[in-house]
Amino acid sequence: xxxxxxxxxxxxxxxxxxLRDQNVFILGEDMAVMGSVFGLTKGFLExxxxxxxxxxPISEAGFTAMAVGAALRGLRPVVEIMYVDFTPVCFDAIxxxxxxxRYMTGGQASVPLVLxxxxxxxxxxxxxxxxxxxxxxxxxxxxxxxxxxxxxxxxGLLKTAIRDDDPVVCIEHKLLYATKGEVPDGDHLVPLGKxxxxxxxxxxxxxxxxxxxxxxxxxxxxxxGEGIDAEVLDLRSLVPLDWETLxxxxxxxxxxxxxHEAVKRGGYGGELAAQxxxxxxxxxxxxxxxxxxxxxxxPFSPALEDFIYPNPGDIAxxxxxxxxx
Amino acid sequence: xxxxxxxxxxxxxxxxxxxRIRQFDLKAAELFTQGRMAGNIHTCVGQEATAVGACQALExxxxxxxxxxxxxxCLAKGGQAAVMMAELxxxxxxxxxxxxxxxxxADLGLGILGANGIVGAGxxxxxxxxxxxxxxxxxxVTLAFFGDGASNEGVFHEALNMASxxxxxxxxxxxxxxxxxxxxxxxxxxxxxxxxxxxxxxIPGIVVDGNDVLAVFExxxxxxxxxxxxxxxxxxxxxxxxxxxxxEGDPQIYKPADEAAGWKERDPIALLRAAVLALDPxxxxxxxxxxxxxxxxxxxxxxxxxxxxxxxxxxxxRDVYAADNERSVVR
Ligand SMILES: Cc1ncc(C[n+]2csc(CCOP(=O)(O)OP(=O)(O)O)c2C)c(N)n1
Numbered sequence: 001x002x003x004x005x006x007x008x009x010x011x012x013x014x015x016x017x018x019l020r021d022q023n024v025f026i027l028g029e030d031m032a033v034m035g036s037v038f039g040l041t042k043g044f045l046e047x048x049x050x051x052x053x054x055x056x057p058i059s060e061a062g063f064t065a066m067a068v069g070a071a072l073r074g075l076r077p078v079v080e081i082m083y084v085d086f087t088p089v090c091f092d093a094i095x096x097x098x099x100x101x102r103y104m105t106g107g108q109a110s111v112p113l114v115l116x117x118x119x120x121x122x123x124x125x126x127x128x129x130x131x132x133x134x135x136x137x138x139x140x141x142x143x144x145x146x147x148x149x150x151x152x153x154x155x156g157l158l159k160t161a162i163r164d165d166d167p168v169v170c171i172e173h174k175l176l177y178a179t180k181g182e183v184p185d186g187d188h189l190v191p192l193g194k195x196x197x198x199x200x201x202x203x204x205x206x207x208x209x210x211x212x213x214x215x216x217x218x219x220x221x222x223x224x225g226e227g228i229d230a231e232v233l234d235l236r237s238l239v240p241l242d243w244e245t246l247x248x249x250x251x252x253x254x255x256x257x258x259x260h261e262a263v264k265r266g267g268y269g270g271e272l273a274a275q276x277x278x279x280x281x282x283x284x285x286x287x288x289x290x291x292x293x294x295x296x297x298x299p300f301s302p303a304l305e306d307f308i309y310p311n312p313g314d315i316a317x318x319x320x321x322x323x324x325x
Numbered sequence: 326x327x328x329x330x331x332x333x334x335x336x337x338x339x340x341x342x343x344x345r346i347r348q349f350d351l352k353a354a355e356l357f358t359q360g361r362m363a364g365n366i367h368t369c370v371g372q373e374a375t376a377v378g379a380c381q382a383l384e385x386x387x388x389x390x391x392x393x394x395x396x397x398x399c400l401a402k403g404g405q406a407a408v409m410m411a412e413l414x415x416x417x418x419x420x421x422x423x424x425x426x427x428x429x430x431a432d433l434g435l436g437i438l439g440a441n442g443i444v445g446a447g448x449x450x451x452x453x454x455x456x457x458x459x460x461x462x463x464x465x466v467t468l469a470f471f472g473d474g475a476s477n478e479g480v481f482h483e484a485l486n487m488a489s490x491x492x493x494x495x496x497x498x499x500x501x502x503x504x505x506x507x508x509x510x511x512x513x514x515x516x517x518x519x520x521x522x523x524x525x526x527x528i529p530g531i532v533v534d535g536n537d538v539l540a541v542f543e544x545x546x547x548x549x550x551x552x553x554x555x556x557x558x559x560x561x562x563x564x565x566x567x568x569x570x571x572x573e574g575d576p577q578i579y580k581p582a583d584e585a586a587g588w589k590e591r592d593p594i595a596l597l598r599a600a601v602l603a604l605d606p607x608x609x610x611x612x613x614x615x616x617x618x619x620x621x622x623x624x625x626x627x628x629x630x631x632x633x634x635x636x637x638x639x640x641x642x643r644d645v646y647a648a649d650n651e652r653s654v655v656r
Contacts, residue, residue, distance in 0.1 A: 062449045062483025069453020105431040106422035107644035165647035241656040
């Protein structure tokens with residue numbers, strides 16, 4: 001085991017997969033000469049050459065669709081969209097092309113493409129650079145969606161995503177790039193569709209993903225001091241969803257709080273709450289609660305931005321309320 | 326680079342391919358009007374020369390992307406009429422097992438990367454296929470068919486720019502049939518030739534008579550040779566005309582009354598027929614034989630499509646994902 005950052009985990013995953021499979025290549029803005037705006041692909045150009053680490057023009061719609069074309073030809077493109085906020089520019093390539101090719105061709109076509117999208121708030125970047133748009137992708141059949149919270153999960157899931165034969169959208173939280181964690185040595189893989197219990201507990205299940213897993217863990221720590229034993233379930237992969245692990249946890253704790261940074265209205269938390277309501281009603285001792293971003297545009301002012309997404313205090317309060325304490 | 330004039334034999338081959346497209350589409354339109362197929366049909370009657378001229382200039386290992394008006398493109402690239410017709414009927418034996426229909430026919434084995442329901446979407450996908458050839462160091466060429474309407478989509482410009490910057494082995498073939506649904510290209514574009522846009526990307530921009538199969542064949546042959554030589558993309562604009570409505574049942578109120586008549590005289594199939602007969606007046610019987618044998622092919626295609634079974638209900642959840650389908654589809 002070694003300790004590396006979430007950003008280094010991405011870098012290692014990309015490098016290892018470029019080395020392992022000649023069909024893997026990287027496409028995006030500032031990926032080659034500069035080594036990406038977050039410094040994740042530094043040195044790759046020298047190591048792998050300009051055919052495998054490609055600096056594109058600022059043409060998200062064009063190059064994401066080109067990645068679909070290259071994927072149809074058996075290559076495995078890893079596309080970076082500099083911020084998830086820019087994916088609406090290229091949504092046709094994602095939602096109408098990549099996601100639907102296999103189905104609409106009756107299983108002939110395969111689009112093994114990974115779309116890496118830095119997302120999330122917290123950097124005072126205002127409305128067009130702070131969103132969490134994972135719900136858009138979970139709504140499209142044919143896409144898979146991952147949102148890892150730790151370096152180990154990031155590395156293992158990204159490597160698996162690159163090897164996966166379907167288009168996978170990888171949501172990376174910008175505030176996590178510098179966070180550190182232990183990552184197993186060797187060819188570390190985490191399967192898609194497997195949730196992880198980051199903290200076991202008996203009294204309530206807190207379901208979270210991406211950066212909110214850390215807020216949930218902090219909240220659980222506080223609650224432990226009050227005699228509340230919260231389980232923190234990190235979904236890691238939103239599609240496919242690990243329903244078995246989620247259901248087993250709720251059957252054990254009988255209560256659930258879902259936490260996400262994306263705005264509450266239309267968020268993936270609503271989908272999870274509905275599924276829990278439909279299938280686990282008899283196991284529930286309290287209504288499922290959601291703690292999520294406010295239904296507002298991310299504001300610039302630090303004095304305002306900190307109010308929009310959930311913090312550990314909000315999560316702890318929601319847990320207390322659900323438990324009637 | 327100048328290509329050789331095609332032989333008599335080649336001309337007859339072109340004629341057969343154009344007949345296949347014409348008869349397929351007329352039959353599809355007829356069946357659609359009779360209510361025998363669902364959805365929508367966009368025929369390419371009058372545009373057969375572009376599909377055939379272009380695909381005949383390509384090799385079997387080359388690739389194309391087709392459009393919503395793509396029956397001709399797919400047939401010209403080797404698509405089987407029966408399997409296509411079955412897809413139009415929504416049958417399990419169709420190219421896409423009945424999940425794609427008229428606008429989404431694909432045969433990756435034949436290099437048909439797919440027709441597309443999104444106007445312009447095939448243009449960057451073709452450029453991406455060409456990028457794959459470049460990365461692999463292989464010699465295939467990819468050709469994107471698209472309409473004049475599609476040339477006003479942003480991805481047209483993005484794809485041309487990248488293909489030019491990276492000298493990708495791709496051919497952009499604009500079938501300018503004058504209309505995007507009801508809107509005449511003149512009303513929404515202030516240049517006479519879409520091919521002029523090539524100047525902005527420093528690549529050849531060529532205008533050809535899209536109703537002359539030989540002109541299209543020559544232009545695409547030259548573009549393919551250029552692409553294979555590593556010299557990059559070409560934009561070809563084939564001026565042609567759509568004889569029927571945008572979709573079957575379109576009253577076409579937007580077309581001037583006398584316009585169609587002029588184009589009917591320049592029907593690509595009639596032009597080729599005349600060219601063959603000029604070369605060899607005794608070829609009339611052969612041309613008729615071709616027409617008859619194509620008629621049989623299309624009749625057989627309809628019979629195959631009619632007799633084929635619909636997909637089983639369980640098929641509906643298959644192929645959303647490559648594997649672990651149940652889990653991803655249910656949750
Ligand atoms: C992105 C998008 N916008 C609009 C449409 C609706 N639509 C379908 S075909 C068409 C006209 C396309 O014109 P053109 O590209 O010239 O092709 P043609 O139909 O003339 O062959 C339109 C607007 C669509 N399918 N996709």
